[in-house]
Amino acid sequence: MDEMTVRGRWIRVAATLLCGVLLLGGTLFGVDDDFPFGPFRMYATGPDPNGDAKDTRVEGTDEQGRTVQITEGNSGIRRAEIEGQEGAYVAAPSRLSEVAAAYQEHSPGAAPLKSVRIVVRWVGIKHARPTGTSRDEVIAEWRRP
Template sequence: MAQLTAGGRATRVVATIVGVVLLLAGTLWGYDDKFPFGPFSMYAGVNGPNEPAPDTRVEGTDRTGRTIVLNERNAGVRRAEIEGQEGAYVADPARLARIADGYQGLNPGAAPLDEVALIVRLHEIHNSSATGRWHDDVRAVWRRAS
């Protein structure tokens, strides 16, 4: 085995110190876009033992009345993107039309969507255990103009 030179050891120590300083600075002042040197805040919080667990989804209703869960495969949008921008969709439901457009682009033969809804299913939790009960909270709805 070859021995590390003094310069090699110094380089490793400096690289380690720089990495630790970047991680610490990112943790204190960073935000998700700076990951891995910023916090990955989507996992930073925890619900209380009796608070509902949210499960976000986007549903589209086509002209035939069929309801489709919209996701990355069929509409080109990931759930994390929806969750991260939920406030913007609630403030401006017309933004959901872009998801309908994405669905149509990925499914050209499918019936067009007349409605897209952002829905959060709140699963009831009691003493940190699921109760099996839930309710849906419709946060935003876009409807195609007639």
């Protein structure tokens, strides 16, 4: 049985046409959620070669005034989770109290945090190369009452 039947050929042609129509429609009218039949813009665009690069971090201040980097290891919260909900934290900084609670739960011997903040470091970029300059911006902060 080395030859394909006529019915088999028609099924392959129809499947190919259907995929082609879905790809074309997704390319013209789709959004990232339509992947693989829509564009996946993350890989289709590039950053501004002269725009600042964003580096987000979460840090807290303990009762002794020391700055503590909040990491997945000491809080159980991944940085990507914070970045994904950045807008919600900016709108309601009190949500950062949950980060302080997670830190305390995962770091029982550590001093309690009196504040938690999300800090964005904007790294200067010129002609797609770091300039060596940066500036920090606190975009959300919670303080224990």
